[in-house]
Amino acid sequence: MWYTAVAAGSFRRYATYRIATAAGVFTNTVFGFVIAYTYLALWAERPHLGGYDRAQALTFVWTAQALLAASALLFGGGLDELQTRIRSGDIAVDLYRPADLQLWWLAADLGRAGFQLIGRGVAPMAVGALFFPLDLPADPATWLLFLLSVALGVVVSFALRYLVSLASFWLLDGAGLALIAGLACMFFSGMVLPLRAFPGSLGEVAQLLPWAAILQVPTDVLIGARSGASLLRGLAFQAAWGVALLALGRLVQAAATRKVVVQGG
């Protein structure tokens, strides 16, 4: 299928941004160090906060930095291009192509995430493992389940960003909405603090929201906080949000293409 070609092309495209990738790795690593020490101080005061021990908390920090680009935790990830195409009217060209708009961009996003997982993820994680006692699994099966969970997380992240981009069909300037969506993602994904360490019911509610599927669940799989039935529930939770949000995206897309006249049309 040509969607594979789109994904492969997107992978290659991001692979050409070598200096930007190196710069990103450097920045992720610096933030990893800073945040790791603040978590060490926090877990020194409250050992077993959120059910994590020290090594698990440190692994959370470095996993978050490793997934930052791939899972688009700051809500970039190239979909601003779609927003620009909607605003400029170029989207009209995309719509009469014999390919589905949503699947096209999903394929491109998966290709991007695939490269950034390798290019931006491996190095910070390796540095983190070198300088801190991380709790990384020894058996390859857990790593495979982690990768599956990351992939599901990327789909959820894409579905959310796609919805935000489609809003540009109705809003003249999507910058405000993108900003709010980005903040919500940072806060409710666990990027600011693991959701399990949130106080009281805030943590319980946050773990039911779609953003939990992007970082919290994959990390829990990696550090062994989810196994057996709990692991399956986690994956099902991610898949359910992915399907629901993609379906919502299709509805909005249908409404947009049926009712909205593109710029200048």
Add this chain to the structure above:
Amino acid sequence: MASEAVPERSGRAAEVAHGLRAYGLIVRMWIRSTLAYRTSFVLMALGNFAASALDFVAIVLMFSQIDALGGFTLPEVAFLYGTATLSLGLADLLLGSMDRLGSRVRDGTLDTLLLRPVPVFAQVAADRFALRRLGRIGQALLVLGWSVTRLDVDWTAGRVLLAVVTALSGAAIFAAVFTAGAAFQFWAQDAAEVQNSFTYGGTTMLQYPPTVFAKDLVRGVTFLVPLAFVNWLPALRLMGRPDPLGLPGWADFLGPAVAALMCAGAGLAWRHGLRAYRSTGS
């Protein structure tokens, strides 16, 4: 004609005055254009406020579980947070658009700036001046104000002066980092993110007490990239805390000197980068 904008060659002072005047004119133009869309401006400023506040929310969430972090209470951490964020916010407001230099080098639009009879630095610094960045400054001032009412510090005139000088010299230190980062982009055009490590990453570090970090890391931001002078050393003195490296007492007052040195170094790097610039293409 532009003749009145060209400086009479009466020395450095006239050049600097000319650059500042040009900076002011470009900034005023961007502010006028921003305020043409008032609702959009207010929303973006609020967004900037909220984005900045997210870091403090993390700290508050942490303190909902603990009483002290690295031996520091919430008001003390809030004071560190407020001073670091205020300095970053000021530098970001004045020079924050400089990280667009890399993309200007890439698409060749920097050449347009070279043709105008205005210092390139003033043009790049004022480019797309973003008034919404007042949001971060406002957020920092709120946290700072709250922490001051909770801290047990006797605010004599000397201490107030130290706090004000600290905020300004801290802003100058970050301004030097922004400038050096922009100069670096003359060579590594895509590397805009590296300077985020020092500006945003550095600020995140300075928002927490130095006791939290490994000694080597604290040494690094004291002697290598001297961000510790932005707020750590003077703030620790104001709060009556010893500094973890045990530096002599006068080091707490070195902020302005460090800022001046860093600005001079960044200025040299900028000149060097601009001179080495050979435009895009073949």
